Amino acid sequence: MKWGPLAFLVLSLLIKSHALSNKNNRTETFKVFRVYPQSWQHIETLAEIRKISEEENEIDFWLDSRQPGQFADIMVAPRAQSYFMDLLMKHDLQFKTTIDDVEKMIYENEHHIKNDDKPHVLDENYENLMHYENFRFRKRLKDEPSKFGDRPFEKVGQARANYPFGQYTDYATMVRYMRTIEFYYPHIAKLIRIGTSHEGQPIEGLKLGYHVSNTSKPGFWIDGNIHAREWASSHTALFIINQLVSGYGKDPVVTYYMNKMNFFIIPCLNPDGYEYSRSSAWPEIRLWRKNRSPERCAPSRWGGIRCCSGVDLNRNFDFHWSESGANHHPCSNEYVGESPFSEPESR
Ligand SMILES: *[C@@H]1O[C@H](CO)[C@@H](O)[C@H](O)[C@H]1NC(C)=O
């Protein structure tokens, strides 16, 4: 039994080095192209490409161009690259590759932690950070977390429950944080569970306010991470929770609104998609947008039948369902689903 953990360590090192050598040796990579339209004709060609990109998730506009002289940045999946470049050349559109391997860039950004590259978080949080299993997913915030505009974070303070603001944690850590908030602040916080995801994860949030069970108070709804890859949004919602509970009774603005209304905050509306997007740096996974509903199949532009899972939850509500920015191809990033509210998360 004694060598069990060691064997596990060796095995996981082997798996890791195997994965790394594959990584350095990948011939097919997601690339980002910068395209320079010079005429309205070129803009039309880009619009055509955009139409293709909406149908299947092979071409992703990171930055669009609406007029000549304005460049576009476009990420293209391996299997669409020759088609994409042929199309550009046929229409005499100039371009260059700005990112040769998107996966490599993501991976290096997240794993290469230099000594002088300590996270810009409060020191006491830094110790906490080290204890999280998902430490390798820690990502520095670009801003200084202690300053928000002209209003220092310390003025409001930190809630009694600790959340490692400064990294992107897993969903379980978010839920644990909210349950701890409810434990320490029962007079102003109540855990709410609005449903269960496709994969069976509870979709939880907090209802916050003074006299939190008074249903006559106006409600203020905040949800985050309806799109899996929008990690910053769930963490912003969690930070709002911190500000509201720690500011209540101290900050006059926070106290006023907590007395006047109830806040319903669901930090992560799409936990399945969020966890999926965290599971790999491969751009198809890391930049996942939809939920994780079962696969559906449809003919593919690139030949044969293609099956894809997931529905764009933000296109699945019954309000003006399937009107704008919606797509009926299951492989589209904006796939609307089979019917309004077909998905448990949007329901
Ligand atoms: C790349 O992969 C091939 C086949 O899997 C292998 O033989 C080769 O040694 C690898 N090259 C590098 C630089 O890792």
Ligand SMILES: *[C@@H]1O[C@H](CO)[C@@H](O)[C@H](O)[C@H]1NC(C)=O
């Ligand atoms: C409930 O909230 C309403 C609206 O703010 C308020 O008028 C009322 O007095 C509150 N009721 C209780 C019991 O606090």
